[in-house]
Amino acid sequence: MKNDNLIPHLFRTEYRKIVSVLCRKFGLEQFEVAEDIASETFLVAMHSWGIEGVPPNPAGWLYEVAKNKAKNHLHRNAIFNEKVAPVLADNTAEYDSEIDLSPGHIADSQLRMMFAICDPAIAAESQIALSLRILCGFGIGEIADAFGTTKEVINKRLTRAKEKLRSQKLSFEMPDSVILSERLDPVLLTIYLLFNEGYYSQSQHKTLRRDMCFDAMRLCLMLIENTLTNQPKVNALLALMCFHASRFDARLSGSGELVLYEEQDTSSWNSDLISKGMHFLNQAKSGSQLSRYHLEAGIAFWHTQREGTPAKWEQILHLYNHLLQINYSPVAALNRTYALFKAKGAQKAIAEAEKLDIEPDYFYFLLLGELYSTIDAAKSVHYLQEAFKLARTDAEKRAVKKKLVV
Amino acid sequence: MDEYLILMRLDLLTKEAQPSPEQMQGFMEMYNNWVGDIAARNRFVGGKGLSTEGKVLKPGGIVTDGPFVEIKESLAGFIMVKAESLEDATAMAAACPILYGEGNSVEVRMISSVHEK
Structure with a gap:
């Protein structure tokens, strides 16, 4: 991977891990300090790697720098507390400047952070936006896309949510079972959106996208490993992601272009992930609750049948x-x-199709083109041409062209 | 857009009118697709099927096993939909597969007030 690709990639996968661990250490009200340290860490990397070359373990390198910066911050705080505010008696915790960036601690911190952000003190619509921003490193535009709204709306939501983070003393402890199940839905949705961003994004950066998908699956697996959150819908979500991920290699060509379902090489479907998906779908069958993830996992299962x-x-x-x-x-x-x-x-x-309450877009016209293909060739071509006009990416244009030629 | 209640009435009493398990499966599939058509238009609000057991209460403390005491057509289920007008809601109801059954009926009513929770 080239250097100019590597840093954005690491930013998407490592930034949130550093922020989560630091927030856990400092408290959520100090999340901006955590964000600053994480950002500075990447700035240092950009300068240093440009001159000295990329270190053998880039993520580990980032962790070391972040750790030192965090220690310095805590040390400065300790001096402040000692010299300037001696009245504060119980600041012993401030002296403990050990920052744990082991994989287990990172994943656990991310989960705690998600549950903390999903505190009802923060409006429901803002919770997921904030999770995606802080935890998933999403840009404002990407969050707006995920919600089907504008950047302005998202910015407002984020500002309000960040004010709450600063003013409320939100706990970073894993909540008890009642609170846990109340906050589980927004947490699951965050995980699912993280996965979707990796799976469907237009980015041709295959490694980055795969990392995002597998990070989402790892977070979901952690919920399953915790007896309090090992609920049917959590298993259903993981099953859904396993089924989708089984086609990860088949649906992207070597250059990162989308390969249509009908044209995929089934031999590169990952049978191991399919059977893992079946396992989790079976686990999801206990209980009477039928969540959207159950239904979507069921659909995804059928798509693994060629x-x-x-x-x-x-x-x-x-x-x-x-x-x-x-x-x-x-x-x-x-x-x-x-x-x-x-x-x-x-x-x-x-x-x-003609009764659907949908703003006609690329996908709508593509569907109509397909529906008419067997009964009215002229209409089919007309709709495909409409779709072509509305195509936003080269991949979308190519998909229409292929159908127009046939 | 207003909300409308679509009430489905079936003959649950006459023995000969009851479908075989295979027929029942076919009806359920048609019913499922009908509701799916409505939901795909983002017009589905909610709905439930009803069990064939019930009680009917009348003034004076009279309670009988219901739901089918005096009329052949018993309430079998209902769905709520969003519609532009009564005509629009009626057009949705017209596709209800229950209407394939002799003696069955579907009733459409606008919901005019809501009991706040």
Whole structure:
């Protein structure tokens, strides 16, 4: 990996780990100090690696620098407390400047941070935005995309949430079981969005994307390993991510371009991840709760079955019917219409597609082009051309072109 | 957009009118796809199926096993939808697969007030 790629990559994967561990050490109200130290660490890396070359263990190098900076900060604080504020009696903890950046401690700190941010003192809509910002290193634009809103809205949410972080003394302890289950949903959603960002982002940086996906899976696995959070929906989410991740290599070409599902080389689907997904999906069956993750995992399971039998599409349709009842999204509505086409034919699917409450975009026209392909070639071409006009990336343009040629 | 209640009534009493398990499976699939059509348009608000057991209460402390005391058509389930108008809601209800059954009926009512929780 070239140096100019390496630092952005490490920023996306390591920044949040450093911030989490430091927040745990300093307290959440000092998260800005933690962010400063983490940012300074990367600044040092940029200067130093440019001159001296990249060290053999770049992440470890970053941890060392962050550790020293944190120690200096604590030391300065200790001097301040000792000399300037001697009235403060119980500042012994400040002297303990050991910073633990072992993998277990990092992952545990990230989880605690997620649960801390999901404190009801912070508005629900801000919790996930803040998690994505601090923990996942998302840019404002990426968060806005994830929520389907504008950057201004996200900035406002973040500002309010950060004020709360500063003013409230939010605990960094793992909460008890009642609080834990109340905060579990936003935590799961954060993990899922982190995974999606790695899986679906337009970035051609394959290693970075894979790291984000596997980080999300690791966080979810930690919730499963904790008896308090080992709930069916958590297992369902991990199953979902395993099924998706099983196609990670097949859906990206060597140069990082998207390979369409029908054109993927099934032999590069990861059967180990598929069987892990089945295991977690089975674990998710206990209890009576049917979460969106159960339904999405079910759909993802069927997509690991290559043969497009009618039974497969009936099942997928059935699962989308349920998913839309509990968690409507335009993407799910479009996918459901495609499943309806595969299960019930073009006429029925076209009738429903035209009733959808969707702002016509690239995906909508691509779907209509597909639906008409078997019954009205001229209309199909017309819709595909509409899709082409609205395509935002080269990959999207190529996908339409391929269909237009055939 | 207003909310509408779609009430589904079935003949749960006449023995001959009851579907076989295979038919039942077919009906359930059609029902599921009908609700899916509505949900895909982001018009589904909520809904439940009802058990065939119940009680009917009347003034004077009269309680009988229900739900099908006097009429053949018993309430079998309901869904709530969002719709532009009564006509719009009626168009959604018209596709309800329960209407394939002789003697069944579907009723559409606008929800005019909500009991706050």
